[in-house]
């Protein structure tokens with residue numbers, strides 16, 4: 601059996617006495633697209649924050665490629681092969697798209713500040729390698745023509761794709777995507793769906809996708825995990841989850857009730 605790229609074991613989190621996650625387990629295989637869905641406040645973002653080291657769980661642990669990462673700093677976890685995008689755009693103002701990507705990789709490069717200051721050859725070579733990796737990542741996501749535009753001048757949907765490209769240049773094993781389809785028009789969704797599949801198939805990266813666009817989740821995910829009130833209530837291939845009574849009640853039921861009220 602393939603070892604999981606990411607394993608979450610019995611993770612519990614409370615904020616001020618309120619339990620937000622309760623004994624959550626999750627195993628994601630290398631090169632799998634996993635959907636993480638559930639009603640508002642179910643604990644999805646909190647779980648991503650535990651995985652990437654922003655929150656420390658009260659109980660449980662997380663392993664990346666078999667290595668325990670709980671308690672490590674987010675930057676160390678990123679270096680071990682975890683990428684992440686957020687619900688809101690995290691592009692730097694005043695930088696072009698290409699510079700934004702290069703900034704993502706500079707954090708991982710090896711030449712020191714002194715070498716940079718003296719403009720040594722090693723630093724220049726590294727800068728060239730970084731630029732090449734950034735251009736390749738932009739090409740991979742189909743946005744090479746935007747390289748020299750200011751990042752924040754792009755549409756919100758395009759900014760999300762640039763952020764995904766930025767995670768890819770560090771060659772992660774697992775990437776967490778928090779509502780990446782927000783701001784994408786319906787006809788862009790099919791392209792986005794194809795991009796996620798290419799990341800899985802060509803790069804072997806495991807993706808964990810929090811998404812309220814259920815159509816995207818059901819189309820693109822290999823498996824789907826459902827959280828409700830901090831607990832995992834269902835897991836399976838999209839069809840199993842779609843037809844699960846508990847899911848219909850806890851997730852779709854709540855949505856429908858909200859819509860009708």
Ligand SMILES: Nc1ncnc2c1ncn2[C@@H]1O[C@H](COP(=O)(O)OP(=O)(O)OP(=O)(O)O)[C@@H](O)[C@H]1O
Nearest residue numbers: 615616620638639640641642643644645646647827
């Ligand atoms: N830092 C925090 N301090 C206190 N409570 C928090 C904190 N972060 C999240 N919560 C609470 O934890 C619960 C779960 O929030 P979380 O954002 O993880 O849910 P979610 O499933 O991602 O929801 P949504 O789909 O609305 O983004 C919510 O009740 C939220 O108010």
